[in-house]
Amino acid sequence: MDPVNWxxxxxxxxxxxxxxxVRRIEVAGCTAFVLTVNxxxxxxxxxxxxxxxxxxxxxxxxxxxxxxIGRDLIG
Numbered sequence: 329m330d331p332v333n334w335x336x337x338x339x340x341x342x343x344x345x346x347x348x349x350v351r352r353i354e355v356a357g358c359t360a361f362v363l364t365v366n367x368x369x370x371x372x373x374x375x376x377x378x379x380x381x382x383x384x385x386x387x388x389x390x391x392x393x394x395x396x397i398g399r400d401l402i403g
Contacts, residue, residue, distance in 0.1 A: 334360040339374060 335358045340346045353361055365374050386394070389401050 332360050333358050334362065336362045336364060339363060339365045339370065343377075 335353045335356075337346070337349060337353065340349075350361070363374060365371050382394075386392070386397070389397075391397055391401065
């Protein structure tokens, strides 16, 4: 198994700053990151954002359900 180069990311209130840091993490070669948020409200907000991004990505790919995502769409 290959080692994973990861980064622990503390989410900022400013989503633009958080996004910029995620881009820097990607450029640095990290293949995974751990998102740390502050409290239940922060977790709920991040999950809402991620759900919205997943819904958009699925719609753009023509997928109606997560179970229909195949290897042909991942890559």
